[in-house]
Amino acid sequence: MARSRRDQELPHAPLHVFLGLATLVTVYPVLWVVSIAFSGRQTLAIADVPSDPTFLQRLRAVVPWPQQWSTANFTSVMTDQPFGRWVLNSVVVAIFTTLLGIFLSCTAAYAFSRFKFPGRRAGMMSFLISQMFPGVLTLIPLYIIMVQVLGLGNSRLGMIIVYAATSIPFSVWMLKGYFDTIPKELEEAAIIEGASAGTIFWRIVLPLAKPAVAITALFSFMTSWNEFILAATFMDKEDMYTAPVGLRFFVGGFSQQWGYFAAGSIIVSIPVVVLFLYLQKYLVSGLTAGSVKG
Amino acid sequence: MSGVTIRAVTKRYGDNAPVLTGIDLAIQDREFMVLVGPSGCGKSTLLRMIAGLEEITSGTISIGDRVVNDVPPKDRDIAMVFQSYALYPHMSVRENLEFGMKLRKTPRAEMDRLVAEAARILGIEEYLARRPKELSGGQRQRVALGRAIVRKPAVFLFDEPLSNLDAKLRVQMRAEIKKLQHRLQVTSVYVTHDQVEAMTMGHRIAIMHQGKLQQVGTPLEVYERPSNLFVANFIGTPPMNFVRATVGDGGTSLQARGFVLPAPAACREALAARAGKIVVAGIRPENVVDASRSTRGATAPLELVADLVETLGDEVVVHGRQGEDEIAFKMDPHNPPELGARVPVQLEIDRLHLFDAETEQRIND
Numbered sequence: 001m002a003r004s005r006r007d008q009e010l011p012h013a014p015l016h017v018f019l020g021l022a023t024l025v026t027v028y029p030v031l032w033v034v035s036i037a038f039s040g041r042q043t044l045a046i047a048d049v050p051s052d053p054t055f056l057q058r059l060r061a062v063v064p065w066p067q068q069w070s071t072a073n074f075t076s077v078m079t080d081q082p083f084g085r086w087v088l089n090s091v092v093v094a095i096f097t098t099l100l101g102i103f104l105s106c107t108a109a110y111a112f113s114r115f116k117f118p119g120r121r122a123g124m125m126s127f128l129i130s131q132m133f134p135g136v137l138t139l140i141p142l143y144i145i146m147v148q149v150l151g152l153g154n155s156r157l158g159m160i161i162v163y164a165a166t167s168i169p170f171s172v173w174m175l176k177g178y179f180d181t182i183p184k185e186l187e188e189a190a191i192i193e194g195a196s197a198g199t200i201f202w203r204i205v206l207p208l209a210k211p212a213v214a215i216t217a218l219f220s221f222m223t224s225w226n227e228f229i230l231a232a233t234f235m236d237k238e239d240m241y242t243a244p245v246g247l248r249f250f251v252g253g254f255s256q257q258w259g260y261f262a263a264g265s266i267i268v269s270i271p272v273v274v275l276f277l278y279l280q281k282y283l284v285s286g287l288t289a290g291s292v293k294g
Numbered sequence: 295m296s297g298v299t300i301r302a303v304t305k306r307y308g309d310n311a312p313v314l315t316g317i318d319l320a321i322q323d324r325e326f327m328v329l330v331g332p333s334g335c336g337k338s339t340l341l342r343m344i345a346g347l348e349e350i351t352s353g354t355i356s357i358g359d360r361v362v363n364d365v366p367p368k369d370r371d372i373a374m375v376f377q378s379y380a381l382y383p384h385m386s387v388r389e390n391l392e393f394g395m396k397l398r399k400t401p402r403a404e405m406d407r408l409v410a411e412a413a414r415i416l417g418i419e420e421y422l423a424r425r426p427k428e429l430s431g432g433q434r435q436r437v438a439l440g441r442a443i444v445r446k447p448a449v450f451l452f453d454e455p456l457s458n459l460d461a462k463l464r465v466q467m468r469a470e471i472k473k474l475q476h477r478l479q480v481t482s483v484y485v486t487h488d489q490v491e492a493m494t495m496g497h498r499i500a501i502m503h504q505g506k507l508q509q510v511g512t513p514l515e516v517y518e519r520p521s522n523l524f525v526a527n528f529i530g531t532p533p534m535n536f537v538r539a540t541v542g543d544g545g546t547s548l549q550a551r552g553f554v555l556p557a558p559a560a561c562r563e564a565l566a567a568r569a570g571k572i573v574v575a576g577i578r579p580e581n582v583v584d585a586s587r588s589t590r591g592a593t594a595p596l597e598l599v600a601d602l603v604e605t606l607g608d609e610v611v612v613h614g615r616q617g618e619d620e621i622a623f624k625m626d627p628h629n630p631p632e633l634g635a636r637v638p639v640q641l642e643i644d645r646l647h648l649f650d651a652e653t654e655q656r657i658n659d
């Protein structure tokens with residue numbers, strides 16, 4: 001009852017206007033990029049503005065709606081430009097980073113959560129501390145190790161190892177926190193029924209930790225998908241670029257191909273959006289951890 | 295064939311003081327043994343050592359003729375029911391029941407038969423396809439029991455399986471578990487902190503306190519002959535009344551602070567040796583009888599002031615006072631005394647329990 005009375009008292013229209021404006025502010029940059037991508041041109045501007053513009057012409061220049069619609073930027077970024085190859089690099093790197101990172105994080109987090117061993121606290125602490133420094137700090141040592149020592153410059157494998165390693169601390173913390181909420185009695189019941197440690201991990205703990213695994217995987221995928229600095233450092237051959245490095249290539253020193261950049265950005269964001277939508281149900285339950293109850 | 299024998303078992307976590315010391319307990323084949331004691335007394339720890347979930351610090355535990363100290367839980371031929379049910383939330387009831395059998399590679403037909411049988415016994419046939427979270431507490435408990443039954447173990451272990459249920463359901467499940475055990479004739483060890491549960495369910499009960507076994511016996515034995523003050527106080531509701539008294543007249547009288555009682559004839563000899571010493575005399579509320587009921591054996595009259603009257607329906611519990619001593623007793627519910635009224639009662643002297651005030655051990659036999 002109290003609820004509906006409040007509904008009546010709160011005027012809807014101004015609220016909606018306010019929320020609409022707030023949304024507009026948030027998505028405006030995105031709309032701008034979309035307009036450029038579909039404009040079929042390479043300039044940053046949405047519309048041509050004469051040297052002595054009228055108010056309406058100025059207004060037109062900031063309305064994110066292309067003067068004419070064209071998918072030319074998308075087709076040529078995928079065909080004339082090696083962008084497809086770069087996206088493929090990114091896909092391979094991100095997928096394997098996620099698989100490797102999640103596998104190692106899950107097993108490590110489970111050990112941290114369930115077993116007592118020397119170095120357990122120190123291990124968790126060092127993971128935490130490693131998160132306190134900006135990632136660039138490790139750029140030089142990583143470069144020396146990966147490129148100079150292991151010779152894994154310009155290699156997807158190298159990128160996968162680097163990304164997996166850098167994502168593990170966060171993932172382990174995340175997963176350990178979730179594993180801690182899974183009642184120990186479930187495992188004890190399974191032990192009595194004759195389950196081995198492996199069976200318990202694969203058939204009881206992991207299925208129950210699905211939400212946490214899902215967000216951790218998403219995190220892992222997104223960091224490697226979006227990462228620029230390390231990729232730009234390790235991948236200096238053009239056909240080994242990842243998508244973010246490739247995007248930068250379009251608007252680098254000599255070229256100003258904003259149209260390709262915009263189209264590429266949109267292509268790059270599609271997998272992330274799809275993943276988000278797909279994992280949505282887990283995101284909700286994963287963030288309200290502790291939901292595993294007999 | 296499958297009794298459980300516990301010999302000189304102790305348990306210690308790290309360098310802490312021991313949690314269990316010198317536990318000796320022989321549980322017979324097909325017996326329903328209840329381990330009961332207040333929170334923290336170590337009963338779960340003992341059960342978990344039988345299950346193999348905790349290491350045994352010293353001593354031995356045998357199931358049947360086999361010492362199982364170093365046998366992994368799965369090879370001990372036991373099934374355990376947990377307080378939190380510990381059902382696998384991501385599996386259906388059927389999958390929960392089948393989980394262990396699949397691990398043991400039970401043939402499909404056999405598995406179906408066992409599941410059907412357990413489901414029928416427990417009345418959970420309709421829920422086989424559901425997930426645990428779609429069941430009520432009582433239904434989950436039944437599934438947990440079912441998981442133990444399909445195992446066909448030599449020993450059932452229960453760790454407070456009913457304490458998450460509401461009072462009414464608890465009474466119902468209590469009876470069901472008891473019937474189930476009778477029907478399956480499987481040795482059972484049942485942990486609870488509820489003495490009513492212990493009394494009603496166990497063939498024998500083992501009372502624990504501070505990591506030590508206090509007394510083992512049938513419910514009637516421990517009720518009628520508690521071997522020390524702790525057991526006397528722990529078993530029975532309302533609890534036994536205690537009065538401190540000095541042994542007088544060469545063991546023939548007990549001098550409490552405000553009154554004198556004759557000593558029970560049977561233990562005058564034992565008391566004679568303690569003349570002048572202090573003992574604790576215990577008497578159960580039902581052995582304090584008001585004028586409306588008849589008494590048995592020797593009695594001693596006493597006048598109590600009614601301090602508090604609790605109505606239970608079939609009777610009232612009157613908390614009476616005599617000087618500084620409080621004595622509770624039961625009366626007919628239809629004419630309870632006024633608060634502050636003086637109520638004459640008879641104490642059934644032969645039912646007195648006498649304990650040494652220092653050692654807290656029972657004096658009379």
Ligand SMILES: Nc1ncnc2c1ncn2[C@@H]1O[C@H](COP(=O)(O)OP(=O)(O)OP(=O)(O)O)[C@@H](O)[C@H]1O
Pocket residue numbers: 307313331332333334335336337338339340487
């Ligand atoms: N892993 C452990 N490390 C150290 N001490 C422990 C551990 N587990 C239990 N204890 C201690 O052992 C004692 C007995 O615990 P236990 O769980 O057996 O008690 P309980 O009788 O089952 O009590 P409750 O009725 O509350 O379940 C307690 O004092 C507890 O603090």
Ligand SMILES: [Mg+2]
Pocket residue numbers: 337338339453454
């Ligand atoms: Mg316990």
